Amino acid sequence: MSRLSWFNTVSLTLGFAFLYIPMIILIIFSFNESKLVTVWAGFSTKWYGELVQNEAFLKAAWVTLRVAVLSSTLATVLGTAAAYVLVRGGRFFGRTLFSGMIYAPLVMPEVITGLSLLLLFIGIGLDRGILTIVLAHTTFSMCFVSVVVSSRLVTFDQSLEEAALDLGCSSAQAFRLVTLPIIAPAVISGWLLAFTLSLDDLVIASFTSGPSATTLPIKIFSAVRLGVSPEINALSTIMIAVVTVGVITASLVTKRAMVRQRQDEMAAARAE
Amino acid sequence: MRRVLLIAIPYVWLLALFMVPFFIVLKISLSDSALAIPPYLPTLDLSEGWAGIRNFFSQLDLENFVWLAEDDLYWKAYLSSVKIAVISTVLTLLVGYPFAYGMARAPEEWRPTLMMLVILPFWTSFLIRVYAWMGILSEGGYLNQLLLWTGIISTPLTILNTPTAVYIGIVYTYLPFMILPIYSALERLDGSLIEAAEDLGCSRLQAFWLVTIPLSRPGIIAGCFLVMIPVIGEFVIPSLLGGSGTLMIGKVLWEEFFSNRDWPVASAVAIVLLLILIVPIVLFQRNQQKQTEAEQ
Numbered sequence: 216m217s218r219l220s221w222f223n224t225v226s227l228t229l230g231f232a233f234l235y236i237p238m239i240i241l242i243i244f245s246f247n248e249s250k251l252v253t254v255w256a257g258f259s260t261k262w263y264g265e266l267v268q269n270e271a272f273l274k275a276a277w278v279t280l281r282v283a284v285l286s287s288t289l290a291t292v293l294g295t296a297a298a299y300v301l302v303r304g305g306r307f308f309g310r311t312l313f314s315g316m317i318y319a320p321l322v323m324p325e326v327i328t329g330l331s332l333l334l335l336f337i338g339i340g341l342d343r344g345i346l347t348i349v350l351a352h353t354t355f356s357m358c359f360v361s362v363v364v365s366s367r368l369v370t371f372d373q374s375l376e377e378a379a380l381d382l383g384c385s386s387a388q389a390f391r392l393v394t395l396p397i398i399a400p401a402v403i404s405g406w407l408l409a410f411t412l413s414l415d416d417l418v419i420a421s422f423t424s425g426p427s428a429t430t431l432p433i434k435i436f437s438a439v440r441l442g443v444s445p446e447i448n449a450l451s452t453i454m455i456a457v458v459t460v461g462v463i464t465a466s467l468v469t470k471r472a473m474v475r476q477r478q479d480e481m482a483a484a485r486a487e
Numbered sequence: 488m489r490r491v492l493l494i495a496i497p498y499v500w501l502l503a504l505f506m507v508p509f510f511i512v513l514k515i516s517l518s519d520s521a522l523a524i525p526p527y528l529p530t531l532d533l534s535e536g537w538a539g540i541r542n543f544f545s546q547l548d549l550e551n552f553v554w555l556a557e558d559d560l561y562w563k564a565y566l567s568s569v570k571i572a573v574i575s576t577v578l579t580l581l582v583g584y585p586f587a588y589g590m591a592r593a594p595e596e597w598r599p600t601l602m603m604l605v606i607l608p609f610w611t612s613f614l615i616r617v618y619a620w621m622g623i624l625s626e627g628g629y630l631n632q633l634l635l636w637t638g639i640i641s642t643p644l645t646i647l648n649t650p651t652a653v654y655i656g657i658v659y660t661y662l663p664f665m666i667l668p669i670y671s672a673l674e675r676l677d678g679s680l681i682e683a684a685e686d687l688g689c690s691r692l693q694a695f696w697l698v699t700i701p702l703s704r705p706g707i708i709a710g711c712f713l714v715m716i717p718v719i720g721e722f723v724i725p726s727l728l729g730g731s732g733t734l735m736i737g738k739v740l741w742e743e744f745f746s747n748r749d750w751p752v753a754s755a756v757a758i759v760l761l762l763i764l765i766v767p768i769v770l771f772q773r774n775q776q777k778q779t780e781a782e783q
Contacts, residue, residue: 223593230589237620241615296493326741327760330753335507357500411610436723443621443622454611458607458611462610
């Protein structure tokens, strides 16, 4: 079936309208002159100007960015190690418990994760701040990284690793020279996932942050509770723009990588 | 040695930051609320030695759980969370299935783009996507403006701060979780099976009911669980769109902790919420396992 039937055309059109119209409205009204967000009063970029001067938001954005970079990098290292252990590690003591602990945080309600981590931090007397948010975010996003990476590890041909070992690589060299390049796309998308999860998180950050460190979602949430505001619309527009550019770039890069990989594979097949 | 480290580091990390906190929650849910820092009793005092430990355990009780059972606020909140989760899962399925079906039937060269368009909102901040609906659904909001202007209604509708707004918010934010598994099931579906059914005398609708739906069932089940499980503990959507009239357990836990500062009750609420979630989580994992086995 190469053409879309009218039913499919209608359902796709309505579906995408539903997904995108709210965001388009949000973006349009971020350029509204009036303070009343629901009434159009002419084009203006003044809310962006006010946003840039709002120090509380800028400070929170800086905290959020640092937390996201730190926690996603840590989570990628830990999550990749966990995936490798689960897929290639063979049997070891407590393996079931380990895989349970990898999957459980994926379905754990955020309020429970947040509450339990906060009670831990208070129990051991750790002051709440950037460090505690990083620890919390690393813990739940390493599980997402591990799922993404292990799905790649499962599908790739283990004989490549064995060949490297036969040819004299140590197991660390085999990992660095063979395994890592092959799973690299999954590791990168795991990092991106961890990064956006951290940028996005409100609930866990609310529990684990202290007065010294407020993240952007916490700031947005407390502003939004009072109602719709044009400044938040402007902030949302910037965030949507950044994500859109990021996702499109990432998908173009992976598409190119896939095309190159396919060419390599075809060349290799011909050489045989 | 290196292998031991590779296993030990993530293992110890998860033990320390996932397992231990869970037991702390369990312990505090059995403690009594107190006007102290931290605001609960007993605290473990190891200086008294063995007697201190015994004393500590003898003070733990199920009082908070009895309290949860007796105060109908909590029961109503649990029930209403489950009800909202079930209804919104059905609604998300009704919106998501035709969407996924349309995507799977689209020309092959469009599919990656369509897929990206579905995933894109998922990468955008959850909070912002919920916030976007506040402006649309409020009394003077865009939806009411549109409906008044077209003359469909004469007085503005109250949608924001009602359960309806919560349903809309959930369907909107969780839609990609429903679409993607159904789409991947439908995309793999062999078109010749439907042709065979039609050749054998099925009408198109019958072929859809008898062939397409059963073959996409694993996708439907996965999508439903992916929506239902997190929605039961949802906090952001009910607190921004639901108003005071919408009771959900995630919100109750939050308020118990941040407003009432009653840590033992908040912990007990968390434990009961986990017990409720165990059933769908186990069912979901079994479904996933069956699917992986079927693929192999």
